[in-house]
Amino acid sequence: MSKKRFLNVVILLVFIVSATACGLNFGLHGQDTLKRAKEEGVVTIGFANEKPYAYKDETGKVTGEAVEVARSVFKRMGINEIEPVLVDFGSLIPGLKSGRFDVITAGMYITPTRCKEVVFADPEYKIGEAIAVKKGNPKNLHSYKDIAANPKVKVAVMKGAVEVSYLQKSGVKENQIIIVPDQPSAISALESGRVDTITMTGPSLRAMMESTGAQDIEEVKDFKQPIVDEKSVLGYGAAAFRKEDKQFRDAFSRELAEMKKSGALLNVLEPFGFTEENLPDKKAEELCKP
Secondary structure, three states: OOOOHHHHHHHHHHHHHHHHHHHHHHHHHHHHHHHHHHHHEEEEEEEOOEEEEEEEOOOEEEOHHHHHHHHHHHHHHHHHHEEEEEHHHHHHHHHHEEEEEEEEEEEOOOOOOHOOEEEEEOEEEEEEEEEEOOOOOOOOOOHHHHHOOOOOOOOOEOOOOOOOHHHHHOOOOOEEEEOOOOOHHHHHHHHOOOEEEEEEEEHHHHHHHHHHHOEEEEOOOOOOOOOOOOOOOOOEEEEEOOOHHHHHHHHHHHHHHHHHHHHHHHHHHHHOOOOHHHOOOHHHHHHHOO
C-alpha cells in the first residue's frame, strides 16, 4: 500500500470513529435519560427563583408548585430524588438543551415559540395574569392597554417571561418595559419608584407580596385579562424536556394524568394558592399549535 493511500485510509477511519462516537453521544443523550434516571433514582431539574412555582424556602429546600408536582410524578415513576439547579428564568431552556439539567420544573408556560425548542409534558395548571401598583393606583392602571396608553408608565417584567410578549402585543412600547432578573427585583423596582407597575401571574404576584411583606404596593383587583391574537391569555404551565427525550415526557404525562384523575394533583397544588378552577383543560399538543 502506498504511503498516500495509507494516509487516506487512516483519515477515513478517524472520521468514521469520530462520527460514530458523536452519533452514540447524541443517541445516549436523548434515549437513555429516562433509563438512567430510573436506574440511578435521581433526576436533575432546572428551576428559577419564582414563587409559587419553584423556589428555595427558609430552610434551603427547593419547593413550589412545579417542583412538588414533579417530585410526586417522579416518585410514581420510581425516581425518588431530585437534584435542583438554580438559573435565571431566561437561562432555563438553554440550560436544558445544553444538558445542564434533565427537566425544567419552573411552571413554564407552554407557547408555540417554546415548543420549537423543547417538548412539554401536559399542563399542570392554568392561570391568568396580574399587575401590582403603588397603593392607591396613582396611574389608574387596570389593563395592559392602560399601560400602553401612557408612554410615561414603566412596567417591570422578569427576563424570559411570557408577559413581555403579551405587553408588546398589547401595544406597550419597548422603552416602557424594564427587564429584571427575578421576581424580588420586580418588587424592588416598584417599591423604589423605578417602575410604575409590575406584572406576572396571579399566584406569583400574591406569593411575592406576602413573602416580601411590601406595605406600599397592592394588586389591582379589577385587572382585565389581556386579549392577544384574538385569544384570552390563560397560561398553562408544564414541565419541559429536551426534544430527544419524548419518551421521558410521555411517561411523565401519563403519571400526571393519573394524578389529576385521582385528585392527587389538586392536593399538591392547593398549598401554593391554586384551586380546582386552576386545573388544566387542555393538552400540550393543542397549546403548541400557532
